[in-house]
Amino acid sequence: MPEVSIVIVSYNTISVLDNCISSLREIEDKSLYEIIVVDNCSIDGSKDYLCKKYPYIRWVQLEYNSGFSRASNKGAINATGKYILMLNADTIFVEPVLKDCAEYMDLNKSVGALGIRLLNLDRSLQLSYYNHPCIKEAIKNNSLYIFITKHFKKASSGFSKIENLIEKHKTKHDAPWLSGAFLFIRNVDNYRVLFDEDFFMYSEDYVLCKTIREKSYRVVYNPENSIIHIGGNVEKTRTEQIIISSWLAIYKINGLFYFIIYVVILLINDAFDETLYIKQRIFKKLNEQDIKSKLMRRKILFLLKKYFWIIIIKFKIRPSSSNKTLKYDHA
Known part of the structure; x- marks a missing residue:
């Protein structure tokens, strides 16, 4: 059983998803994780190209664009890892982070969700919550x-004030919520259905973190590890x-x-x-x-x-x- 199940939702993101998986395979220990890609009925040839290039990924094909929440939950249902990492397709690994995240969660049983420092392409800080x-x-x-x-x-x-948020992002602390671009969560029965499927996309991570805190788990932001988040197309x-x-x-x-x-x-x-x-x-x-x-x-x-x-x-x-x-x- 892998330590981490990485769930990535795809919708016509062949290029950025290719870069994401490539950086992941290059930097992270391959024995630590499995990759589950949930595709929202893309028409850019993602499945044929990526499954051929990365035959070890588990591909879940949906017949319509179900949005981020439903697709993420489909991936979570198929996850076998001790932890689930909800990861955006437009992310790039620049350093090993999975082992550190898993070890932190192992040592801190009260933590239900963990986020790390998000960076823009120029390596400047990107807020993980606001x-x-x-x-x-x-x-x-x-x-x-x-x-x-x-x-x-x-x-x-x-x-x-944005200045206060930037200052808070310099230290490890309990956060009100964390961005769904990188959301590291315990894979236990209470979290099998992770996101509220009423949300097509956006704010589902905010509601999820609220639910986690209501279950008496902590939501923690840890800036000691970093990953690039491109931010998606406008x-x-x-x-x-x-x-x-x-x-x-x-x-x-x-x-x-x-x-x-x-x-x-x-x-x-x-x-x-x-x-x-x-x-x-x-x-x-x-x-x-x-x-x-x-x-x-x-x-x-x-x-x-x-x-x-x-x-x-x-x-x-x-x-x-x-x-x-x-x-x-x-x-």
């Missing part, structure tokens, strides 16, 4: 709140999917009443921002950032109108609704 949308963050994005804190020169609590629907998935996560974790309050605050923020926008336009003080913010507000309002009722009517708080998934329809 502040997930919530009421507190929404309030701090309110124009009036920003004006008041600046006017009275009150220091921000740092809740949404698709037209990426921003929209991130937004609606974050809303679904807020709804599932905090409940309907909390979600409604959050949406109300978003609408209040929009009213304040629109008032300032009109004022800036009248006095001809609009800049490029004002215009970008205006377009983003329009996008958020459009998404709220389209997905607010879908989220609260079609999806359960917990657990997964099983036969549904929240996917942005760009049509």
